[in-house]
């Protein structure tokens with residue numbers, strides 16, 4: 001069993017990923033600001049933190065693995081405001097993550113490659 005952080009866990013991909021991780025017996029926490037995510041996507045047994053990934057360094061918990069899915073997923077807003085969209089993908093620089101939040105620097109932006117934990 002791994003202790004896993006899913007950013008964007010209340011979104012489409014994050015919620016489906018969490019279902020899979022819970023089914024596999026992992027301990028899962030979501031960090032999501034609910035900008036596009038919804039409570040209806042929440043999965044029983046997962047823990048949900050309503051906050052922006054900008055505040056990830058304030059988390060008191062420590063994780064084995066992070067799936068980073070919190071992002072601007074729609075195309076048009078990235079054309080309308082590219083700087084804001086760039087912020088979403090670059091806000092979690094690795095030096096900030098380790099060692100305070102993560103037990104290991106096992107950080108993935110591609111869930112499909114790391115489902116076997």
Ligand SMILES: NC(=O)c1ccc[n+]([C@@H]2O[C@H](COP(=O)([O-])OP(=O)(O)OC[C@H]3O[C@@H](n4cnc5c(N)ncnc54)[C@H](O)[C@@H]3O)[C@@H](O)[C@H]2O)c1
Pocket residue numbers: 007008009010011012013014031032033034035036037038051052053054069070071072073074088
């Ligand atoms: N849905 C697809 O078909 C698809 C395909 C390829 C890639 N992706 C990528 O996968 C990721 C997730 O996509 P999705 O379809 O689940 O989108 P989504 O909008 O359903 O989920 C994104 C989640 O991130 C949260 N979020 C956004 N900014 C945040 C922030 N600053 N702090 C905390 N939470 C924040 C939102 O509230 C939402 O719950 C995106 O990077 C998207 O570009 C999606």
